[in-house]
Amino acid sequence: MKKLRWFVNFEKEEKYLSEMASNGWKLERYSIFGIYTFKKNPPQQINYRIDYRTFKNRKKHSDYIDFLDDAGWKLVSGGYHLGYHFFIPKDKSFENDALFSDEESYRQRINALVKNCLYGFLLSIIYAIVFWGSALNNSLISIFDPKTWYLTPGLWEMTGWRFLFSFLFETPFVIFRSAPPFILVLISVILGIQALRAYYEQKRGKA
Incomplete structure (x- = not known):
């Protein structure tokens, strides 16, 4: 089962995933577009923890996963380029603990989220403007027509x-020509929502 949800708060997202698990749906993977894929599972209490980190290379990412695995946290979903990582405790005795208890680790998570969201948001907007501007200058398309x-x-x-x-013959080509800027705008909206999430976390005084 797939669910489309966007959150601006890590704790609410963790709570949502825990509620899904208690209803018999265990998280299988997550897409940066806000799509959660769940697998039918016997209802159980699972306290998810979410971390956001990017890495310069796959070795550092692998070391990060191994470090948390040794600390008792199992990776459910999260990739080298994704940034978002979803963990569950391997031992129920510390299922209510945080991934990192120190302030510096929390600060790194928020700073990485802010930086990547802002960079991605600005680049997506710039690419969309350049695409539309080039098309309009060449009289190829009009946004509103x-x-x-x-x-x-x-x-x-x-x-x-x-x-x-x-009409039907050309429509696929139209989609191919016009889709990129709309996709970029969509990505910009998603990244804007993620930036709002980071801002919300900062306003809570944790970063």
Whole structure:
């Protein structure tokens, strides 16, 4: 089962995942687009812990996973480029503990989240503007007029089956040409939400 959810607070996200586990749905993996994939499982109490860290190379990432595994935390989902890592305790005796108890570790998590979200947000916006600007300058498309996205001469004067065939034939190419900026805008929105999450954490006085 897949669920689309966006959170601006780590604790609320951890609570949500724990509630899903108690209802028989265990987290299997997470996508940066906010898609949670759950696997049907016997209801159980699982206290998830979320960490956000990026790494310069795979060796450092592997060392990080090994360090937490030795400390009693099992990785559920999280990759080298993802940033987000979801853990569950291997021993129920410390399932209510935090991944890191020191302030510096918490600060590193928030600072990494802020930096990456802002960089990604700005780059996505810049790329979207450059794409649209180039397209508009070349009179290829107009943002607010989808008809201009189709380049078949006389398409909108056609009728009947001829129009339908030409329209359906070109539509995949239109999607290919116009999708990138919309995807970039979507990514910008997602990164903006993640930046809001970091800001919320900072306002709570923990970073």
